Amino acid sequence: MASTVEVAAMRRAIAVSALGLGTTSPNPPVGCVVLDAGGRVVGEGFHRRKGEAHAEGNALAAAGAAARGGTAVVTLEPCNHVGRAPACRALLIEAGIARVVVAVVDPTSRGEGGVAELRRAGVDVEVGVLADEAELVLRPWLTALGRGTPFVTWAYSADAEDHRQVPALDVHGYDVVVGPDGQLREGTPGGHGDTFVLPGELPQGSPEKVLQALYAAGVRSLLMLSARGLAELYANAGLVDEILVHLPGRAASSPGGELPSAGFRVSAVRRLEDHVLVRAQREDPPFRAR
Template identity: 60%
Template sequence: MRRAIALAARGLGHTRPNPVVGCVVLDAAGQVVGEGWHQRAGGPHAEVHALRAAGDRARGGTALVTLEPCNHTGRTGPCAQALIEAGVARVVYAVPDPNPQATGGAATLSGAGVAVTGGLLAAEAAEVNEAWLTSVRTGRPFVLWKYAATLDGRSAAADGTSRWITSPEARADVHRLRARADAVVVGSGTARQDDPHLAVRHPTHEGEPAQPLRVVVDTHATAVRPGARVLDDAAPTLVAVSHQADARHLDGLAEVVRLPAAPHGPGLDVTALLAALYARDVRSVLLEGGPRLAGAFIAAGAVDKVVGYLAPALLGAGPAALADAGITTIGQALRLGVTDVARIGPDLRMTALPQRPNHPATSQES
């Protein structure tokens, strides 16, 4: 199953709006005879790739799958039926499928006489598929907020300069996160100050990186102008503006989506933004900046995971990594549960999950 989980990870960033899935097929003697993973939406599922590799050797054998085999016909046929037709005697899966359109594969397999076991390494498999699982359960994209800061919490110096707070190793690691995301989101301040490119520039161990949708939240349509790096042809770009904004200068350069104002405070409605992205098959968002936009996402309860890169440096002044998030007293602090701390070059990378009741990112493994 751990091999199947590693195979599933190869699909990260390539399968939207589908989950990532890995499969290993053993013959009747317990030898590996086929492997596969879901490589792209609309293409064969992991089980089909593995069964094709196994051929007749799958008959009487075992299939280990990271997600309960699907039970519906979409752009591809039901994997439960493919396993039955291949003559597999046993199926072991890690995570039950929460998608009401696809669930029921285990019951179909059992009804056909296949021995079925669920829950093997469920937590590990759920972690790889956390974005898709969260999106199914919440009806919006999974949001990972990434930030870089000095040890005293500054995201830039007093004069606004921020290149580079963290090391080349940490910046390369960010490209790994980008390659796994369906969309990368920044605000108008970041667009105006940094003129970011937001495309993936570094290869990953999962193979050739997919390019995420580049999203700029530019309420008044003043930050993204013709010639901006985010408007090149390296990846598609969407600019979110208000209903009143004059965005004619973006015609033919980017997709423009108009959103309502935030219910509290300045800017656009975060919930509406996520709904617009979900409608475009985005299931995972990497929120990269800046402090005000991150504060708006946290105030909306829309951050599912935090990855902070902390540089061993002090500035003493300058903008903080997080601006107003609607928190006014210590009792309202959003507490985080740290899941990983790693050294990335000279920097520290801390990964944490918000500790909210029934939070999808913390409850999916229970």
């Protein structure tokens, strides 16, 4: 069973992992915290983008020799293959890590998986620690992986007087943003490096074919800024995972404001200056990491 120190470290790793949202795709956003043999935090890291060091590599580099005999706390199972970056399970073994605490098992793990290889090398491994919390960050990547299309968020305004309005949002945590005119741009301009090249606008075809093409290009999360029309096609096809509704203050007493429809459940409501932001998620998420 994970200790209170390890649980606290996992929550820190989850928070750190979110720094990779919007730039890691097609790789997952992962965070890692390294504890020394006495349980003190000596290093942490996250994966920024494909081709660069993974979370474990960055955390071990920060910890240095203090990692030997210690514990690595990581949000996703250490990878078991060599790509542009070394296999993380090999880095952990070479660093002398004695114990690894994992939140979510990696469905893409090669061979028997990083956990099996670590155990074979004599490393104590515990899996499933705060998995539900880790999935708050990993959910778009896991969902996209499970069905072969990006996780789609639809944001619109419930202003009864002007449905063309869309909420002003921080878009940096999304791989790609689709404007009301159908134009595509990265949420963080240049954030993915050379891992994918986007067309200037949405490709032609059915919603599923369009999303499959974007997935093949490396996109794992997509934000659609659209009042109705375009985004409704994707929602009606069952391809929208999350809805963000901007509810202006005056709409509270106006009968025309539209909120999420059947098939979605409200997961958060908060006030932002003079309006309310309602977040709703699909009641039947298409993929779970279990």
